[in-house]
Amino acid sequence: MGEVSRGARALVICPDIRGQSYELDAQSRLEEAKGLALAIGIVIAEAFVLPVRQVKPNLLFGSGQVDNIRIQCEQEEAELVVVDGSLTPIQQRNLEDKLARKVIDRTGLILEIFGERAATAEGRLQVELAHLDYQQSRLVRSWTHLERQRGGFGFLGGPGETQIEADRRMIRQRMSQLRKELEQVRKTRALHRARRGRAPWPVIALVGYTNAGKSTLFNGLTGSDVMAEDLLFATLDPTMRAIELPGVEKAILSDTVGFISDLPTQLVAAFRATLEEVTGADVIVHVRDMANPDAAAQKQQVLQILTDLEVIDAESGVSEIPILEAWNKIDALAEERRAELVEIASHDDKTVPISAMTGEGVEHLLQRIDALLTQDSRTYAIELAAGDGMRSAWLHQHGQVIEEQSIDRDEGPVRQLSVRLTPKEFGRFSAL
Template identity: 45%
Template sequence: MIPVGLTEAHRDKPDPATYLGSGKIEEIATAAREAGADVLIFDTPLSAAQERNIEKAAHIAVLDRTELILEIFQKRAKSREGRLQVELAKLEHLSTRLVRGWTHLERQRGGLSKTGGPGEKQIELDRRMLSERVKQLKVQLKKLERQRDTQRRSRTRGDQMTVSLVGYTNAGKSTLFNRLTRSDAYVANQLFATLDTTARRCWVGGSEMVVLSDTVGFIRDLPTQLVEAFKSTLEETVHADLLLHVVDASSEVREDQIDSVNQVLSQIDADTIPTILVYNKIDRAPAAAGVVRDEKGRVRSVGVSAVTGEGLDELRAAILEFAEHWHKDHPVKARELEPWEQAKLEAEARRAGKPTA
């Protein structure tokens, strides 16, 4: 999708029929035709009626903000769970605009029942088909969620802290994750490059290792359908002992992005989890470098560059400092390790990023 034009409009309140008013829509439609545009994208949610009216007036396809994000998610989803979650979100959204949705629903026919009572109206059949498929998806996702819970329990021990990376999309979470864990999770300079949660053990100092997870990026006004559909994936965040809120330090709107992430964390009941702000990309914004503490002496923020490695030692030290306090609240009965257990832990620590002597 290549942008060919941008128009901004300001109104005291949205027009109920076309959001921007018929005159502005005609102006935009003319500019779109002259530029050879195939679709009009509105950076705001539109009602089904508004989309229909705009398409009718402009004679061009229309996508609102929610539909655009869903399209991007569909292209990025790689795992079976990710694809099922996106499909569920799209169908939940489609159920609110069935009048214009039949052509989209046709693509889903392979997984839907086609039976219906005699004389059943098309809209009723559409609704039944959607409902059946949504139920199927929820059953499949519930099964995958149970598998995820089992995997989470198997990779965490009672004495091992869990840390989750969260942040606005494209803040550099996956690059930072790879740096800290010496792994090769997928990285790309694009929105929502990561949709599937990845977890690795990560060495943070001494003999301390934590389980670090990389999660889907957040965005301003993340559609409710996506929050609901990706709830099981976002649960990795809810179960964390510590959040590393990764921020693009070079962004001119970083404070707005921080607020957007905090809003989503509140939506999924993760806003009370202890959090360290990690200002990434300090190679582009040197002013964000260093460690900042609050009035109680606890680390509030750390500046790093996941690309150059600057600040990573300070970040590990901050995690280790938190872990030391965490262990006091989560005591485990100590025992002497067998030689084979010690060797296994040492090998695991090296894989997780501990430097060799």
């Protein structure tokens, strides 16, 4: 059985297992599976939901169903079968034998996407760790990349891939090394966050379900060219850019990886550091795709991950970091639904209808972010020595100077300023 490359024709199968509870209905899960397959350049020959009355430990599907899948593969000239579910190593191997084709499950598919999308050294470390964790029980692909530079991750093939058995000990050693390197990355990121905490600029984190439009909004706000295709998982590494707001001279906007339902546990652990950027934010903007029929279920997934990251308190459901919902893609809604959302949002200062694509509502979103960042502002009376140009310039740059006057004192002239600052900014000023 040869390697399968991008452009491979595939059958996408969504098992609907009797008695198993799912966040989304079968058709929505199938659509998401198709989106995942398209994101890695797979050509979908056929996609369907397959009811499973009873899980077969050796194949997942019944033998008759497997025969039908093989026939469909032949009819559709499909060289790959994507199963939108979790396959055990034995099920995967047996299905490959029975179908005489490559078979990958949901975790393998997401890992393949992550392997292609990860752009930074940290992203690559995280992907490789998750990949090894997933593959160590399977040992069905080459691990020559552990000894030399390789061209890609190993499900759909790439330069340097040959089919040889891996040495478990080598995999464990490599995983141990990766964990140490990732721990160092986390410490470095924590230091960066601490440094930003001392810096005068607040951080705004964009979060949301994958493909909700975060990167499109990010590009529109920053004039950046971060990858923003209509693909699931278009962004994996947090990207940061500076933006200006009416009452804040400078803020840092952070674009994060998209969330997804049933993210395999190996990936949750491996990508924790990427999502940790959110925990250091001053404001979180939850970008929602309101044109998606599963928008409500997707929102719950995002809130659950924010709870797992301890951004939202598990007991009270309250977040210490203000969360603003950007109701995106209103340009894709029917007029009646759009008017309904605009009406709801007009009575809720935590929601803003927008279209990241057309720019509609984005100015209002920026005003709301600005209001959240400056809501704790108060006026401070500050007295400076006449020659203290550095601290005076800082106040003019980072605060709103309402009044300023010079006064002659016995010990010399001083400047009295009335300045509007947030407590955080005042704390930074006091440390100067």
